[in-house]
Amino acid sequence: MTRPWLLSTAHEPADAPPPRPGRALPAAVLFDRDGTLVADVPYNGDPARVALMPGAREAVDAVRAAGVPVGVVTNQSGLARGLLTRRQVQDVRLRVEELLGPFAVWAVCPHGPGDGCGCRKPAPGLVLAACRSLGVPPGRTVVIGDIGADVAAARAAGARGVLVPTAATRPAEVAESGTTAADLPEAVRLALTPAVPAGEAR
Template identity: 70%
Template sequence: MSGRDAIREGPWVWGTTRAGARRGHRRATGALPDAVLFDRDGTLVVDVPYNGDPARVAVMPSARAAMAALRERGVPVGVVSNQSGVGRGLLTREQVDSVRLRVDDLLGPFAVWAVCPHRPEDGCGCRKPAPGLVLAACERLGATPERTVVVGDIGSDVRAAEAAGARGVLVPTPVTRPEEVAAAAETAPDLLTAVRLILRAGGPPSEPGGAR
C-alpha cells in the first residue's frame, strides 16, 4: 500500500459492535472507566520494529495479569496502534492482522483494535498523537472518551489520550524519553501497577512524572 492509498483508507478497526461489547462485558460502573485502550508495541508486547511475524510476538511483563484484572471488573479492553510499516511498504494488512490475532491468543481477545496504517508524513488524523485511533475505538465500543483510559510507553500515546479527551497513563520503558516521563500526568512502573491505579476508585491522579 502506498502512502497515498493508506491516507485514503483511514484507520483499520476490528472488534465487536457496541451491542456485542455490552453483551461480552459486565458494564463498568461508578468510578471505573468505560474502557481501557493499550498501545501495542512496547506496552502489551515486546517492540519488534515493523513486525509482521506472529511467531515473534512476546508479551510484556505483567500484561496477562493486568488484562485479567480489568476483565474481572468488567472493563472492556482494546488496542490502539500506529503501524507505519504499512504505508512504508514494509507490512501488509494480512501481516498486521496475523500479529493482531496472535496478541489476542496470548492476551485477549480484545474488544476492539484500532490501527493506523499511515506514515508520519501522510498527515492523517488517526496516527498517535492525533486522537483518531482513540476516538475510533471508543466509537466502536460505545465508550465515552472522557471515561476512557489510554495506556502506553511513549509520549505520543499520552498526547493522543489528551487530544481525545481521555485519561493517559504512561508506563515507561528504556526507550521512553525523560522529557516524556516528566510531562506525563500519571505514570506506573509496569502494566499491572497501571491497571491497579486505574481501578483505584476515586483515586487522585499523581503529580506530573510521579510513579504509582
C-alpha cells in the first residue's frame, strides 16, 4: 500500500466560529505531530507518554477561534518497521485529542524511508491527502512543523510552511525554511497573517 493512511475524521466542534470576514485567512492549518504538537518520543505507542509541546494548546485553540480547520500530518515509520500497530497509533491520536481537542483530519504515512511512497515527508502526499479530505486548496493551506521535511512537504504541495525549530532541528533546515517562529503561538500568528505577494506593499 503506497497511499497515506487517513485516520477516522473527527469533526470540529459544532460551535466553532465562522471565518472572520475581511481577512484572507488560510483554508486550513496542518500540524506535524512529534516534536511540534507533542514531545518527540521515538516510535511512541503509549498514550501515557504523550506530553504537549509548550504553547500547543494555545496555538491550536487560536486556529479554531479563527474558524480555520486544523489537521495533523505525521510520518509514522514505526508501523513499517513493526514497532507500532495501527491500534497504538490510534490510541496515541485519541490521547492527543483528549489534550488538544478534535482535529478535522489526521493523515499518517505508515511507510519506511526506503518504501518509495509519495506520502512520507518531505514528499507532498500527506499534505495533499489532508487537503483533499478537507476540500481545501493546498495553496491556501499552512503546514507547521519542527524539521526541514515538514517545510519541504508544504513547499512540494504548494502550501506555506512555518518552521518552529527545536534542539533536533539542524541549522541548515532553519536557513532553508523561509519562515521560522520562536514557538507554536508565534507560528500560528504567522499562519493566520495573510501572505503578501513579493513587490506588494503591506
